[in-house]
Amino acid sequence: QVQLVESGGGLVQAGGSLRLSCAASGRASSSYAMAWFRQAPGKEREIVAAISRSGGLPYHADSVKGRFIISRDIAKNTVYLQMVSLKPEDTAVYYCAARLRVGSLVTYEYDYWGQGTRVTVSS
Numbered sequence: 001q002v003q004l005v006e007s008g009g010g011l012v013q014a015g016g017s018l019r020l021s022c023a024a025s026g027r028a029s030s031s032y033a034m035a036w037f038r039q040a041p042g043k044e045r046e047i048v049a050a051i052s053r054s055g056g057l058p059y060h061a062d063s064v065k066g067r068f069i070i071s072r073d074i075a076k077n078t079v080y081l082q083m084v085s086l087k088p089e090d091t092a093v094y095y096c097a098a099r100l101r102v103g104s105l106v107t108y109e110y111d112y113w114g115q116g117t118r119v120t121v122s123s
Contacts, residue, residue, distance in 0.1 A: 002026040002112045004096045009117030012086055016121070020081040022096030022114060033103030034079040035110065036070060038092035038119075048094070049081060050103045059105065064090075086121045093118050 008020040022034065035050035049070035050059040058070050069082045079096060094117050097110035104110065 002029050002032060002098050004098060004112055004114035006094065006096045006114040006117040009094060009119045011120045011122065014086060014088055014121055014123050016086050017082075017084045018086065018119060019083065020094055020096075020117060020119075022079040022081075024077045024079070024096075024098060029077050029098070030074055032098035032100055032112075034070075034072060035097045035099070035103060035105075036079075036081045037095045037097055037107060038090075039095070039116075040089075040092040043092075045095070045107050047105045047107070050105065051079065052103055053101065057103070059103070083119075086119075088121045088123045091119060091121050 003025045005023045012018055033052050036048040037045050038048050039045040048061055051070045051072050055072040067085045071080045096114040098112040099110045
């Protein structure tokens with residue numbers, strides 16, 4: 001079992017920045033690839049960024065490329081999503097997810113999910 005707890009969401013104006021954190025705990029949490037997904041009202045959950053167990057091979061969705069950066073502190077068992085130049089269309093609940101060994105861009109392939117943290121970007 002792996003427990004994921006997100007934090008760092010909030011209300012920010014367009015052009016602003018936020019950093020989301022996802023603290024992982026539980027058995028062998030470092031064995032998991034991690035990802036950030038988001039779900040806006042009325043829309044399906046979508047991949048935002050993903051990172052491998054080692055912290056390499058980061059992936060960023062085209063919609064956030066150049067604005068968001070995923071990173072991982074293995075010693076702290078924490079994954080981050082640094083978000084800059086936020087846009088109103090980034091408004092969503094952001095979820096952290098973990099998948100054993102190998103990452104994926106597909107929602108249903110992830111084994112564990114956090115409770116989500118809300119990000120609201122005002123125009």
